[in-house]
Each structure stands twice: as structure tokens, then as C-alpha cells.
Amino acid sequence: MKKKLLLISLPVLLYACSDDENTDLPIHNQPTVIPDSIIIKDMTTEESSFLKSQLSTIANDTLIRLDNSNDLQKFAGYCPEYIDMDSCTYIIGNVMLPESSCFITADSLSYNDGAYSYTVHYTAPSSAQSTCSYNICKKYGKLDANSKISLNIERDNAIEIRKTSYDEAVLYPSDMLTNTLEVGQFVTVRTEEELHSVFTEAGMREYKFLQGLDLSTTSILVGRTMDSGIADVTAELVQTAAKSYLYTVNIEIGLTAELRDIIYVSITDKIPEDIEIEVKEKFVF
Numbered sequence: 001m002k003k004k005l006l007l008i009s010l011p012v013l014l015y016a017c018s019d020d021e022n023t024d025l026p027i028h029n030q031p032t033v034i035p036d037s038i039i040i041k042d043m044t045t046e047e048s049s050f051l052k053s054q055l056s057t058i059a060n061d062t063l064i065r066l067d068n069s070n071d072l073q074k075f076a077g078y079c080p081e082y083i084d085m086d087s088c089t090y091i092i093g094n095v096m097l098p099e100s101s102c103f104i105t106a107d108s109l110s111y112n113d114g115a116y117s118y119t120v121h122y123t124a125p126s127s128a129q130s131t132c133s134y135n136i137c138k139k140y141g142k143l144d145a146n147s148k149i150s151l152n153i154e155r156d157n158a159i160e161i162r163k164t165s166y167d168e169a170v171l172y173p174s175d176m177l178t179n180t181l182e183v184g185q186f187v188t189v190r191t192e193e194e195l196h197s198v199f200t201e202a203g204m205r206e207y208k209f210l211q212g213l214d215l216s217t218t219s220i221l222v223g224r225t226m227d228s229g230i231a232d233v234t235a236e237l238v239q240t241a242a243k244s245y246l247y248t249v250n251i252e253i254g255l256t257a258e259l260r261d262i263i264y265v266s267i268t269d270k271i272p273e274d275i276e277i278e279v280k281e282k283f284v285f
Helices: 045-052 069-076 192-198 201-206
Strands: 002-006 062-066 088-098 103-112 115-124 131-141 149-157 161-167 186-189 218-228 230-241 244-253 259-269 276-284
Touching: 045 088, 045 131, 062 069, 062 149, 088 115, 088 149, 103 131, 103 149, 115 131, 161 230, 186 192, 186 276, 218 230, 218 244, 218 276, 230 259
Parallel strands: 115 149, 244 276
Antiparallel strands: 002 149, 062 088, 088 131, 103 115, 161 259, 186 218, 218 259, 230 244
């Protein structure tokens, strides 16, 4: 989902202070190609404190661009002498983002075809609704005063589990799996080739929910473990960083003492190649 907004016009515009104390949200900036004309500058403590004090006066999803003393005078009512309006452009603003489990993957200014674009890209669970204000407060070398700046807010839903199942021993794991998955191992399956490298033909027939999956839109998390009295297995997938998730497998231990060699399988949204999955097995009594 993508929202495109125009900034308000005080020959002004945009965002983020060099120190990131203005937000509690985790920031995971990605490498960005920045034209030679865009130079990010460090802010002094005085500059940062003054500009942050003005953020509450800015509407949500809005950027303010401050190019000169007149801009700052109109916006804040005065221009402190320590604000370098002669050689710098300041961008401040507020963006409303989901309050919990939100990870920012891009937070940057770019220039293309004679115009600037400020992008905030983030991921959040599809169920996330309550919001908080993410503050932008940055200092740049003087930007082209004749070029407009737009604000782009882009969202991707976090990867989520669609279904989890496990096998109690209708077939022995040695019959269901190729030799690629030993006890204690875990794999992420993204392609048909990977699927058939993990499961045998007998395994594919037994796990009917694996048949007909569209691996262009889904992925499969597969693990193998062994313990006594296993009664049930559930799983959770939680984003921990912009490119990382924690896959927690909850293994419920029953009353029997029978040692079981089990396979647990979760069908998820598509997992890109650059996403890392950490696995944690949690035994529940």
C-alpha cells in the first residue's frame, strides 16, 4: 500500500534530526543512492532541540521545508542565530505509523527528474491499527529552492503464518523426508525445487496441504525435532528487525512417555531471499 502526499508550502518542507531520539520506533536504514546535490549534515544539540520543539505544531503526514530565515520566521515566529539558514536546508515533519511491531526499512530523501522525494517505508502486521507519530527532523546542505518535495509513505504487511501442522508418525520421517533434514534442523522452502529436495513423494502425498501451493506467493517453514509425549505443535512468526523474524515453535508435552520424531510445517506469506528466520523451540508442559 502506498500513500503519496504533497508537502505544505512554506518554501519549506521535511524531516529527521541527526540524532534519532525523536522516535521510539526501530529504524533500519537501507543503503540509498543519494545525488551529489543532497548532503546530509549533522545537527548541533541546540538545532535539534529547537526543531523538535516545533514538531507538535505540524499536522500528521506532513513535511515542512525550511530554506531561509523568512521560512523559519513564518513557521516558528523567530529564527535563532544558531540555525544555519545561510548554507543549509532543514526538513521536519510527522508521519503516522502503527504503534507496535513497526519496522522502518527506508527513511531518505532522493532527487529525480528535477524533484525531491522523501520516502518513509515500513512493515507492520496486517492487524496493526493503533498509531503513533514518527518524527522527521533533518539537516541538509542547501537544496535547490526551485525543486518541489513530495512525501511518500509506503507500507508492506509483515510476513505471517497461514497454517501450521505436524506429523505424529503416520509415516516415519525417513519415509517422508529426503536426507536433507536431520533431527534438530530447520529449512525455509521458497521454490518448487527446494520443496522436492526436502520432501519425498510419499511425504508429499501424506502432507496433502502441501499440494497445489503457489510458491510465488507463499513459503514453507519446515523443522524436525524429537521428544517424548509430544501432544501438539503450534507456531508463531514475529518480526524482530527490518529483515529478520523469530519463528517460535511451541511444543506441547503430553502424558505419554513415547519418544516421537516429528516434523512441523508452517505455510507463510512469501519470504524474500534477504529475510533471515531465527528458530526457537519452546516446550510447553
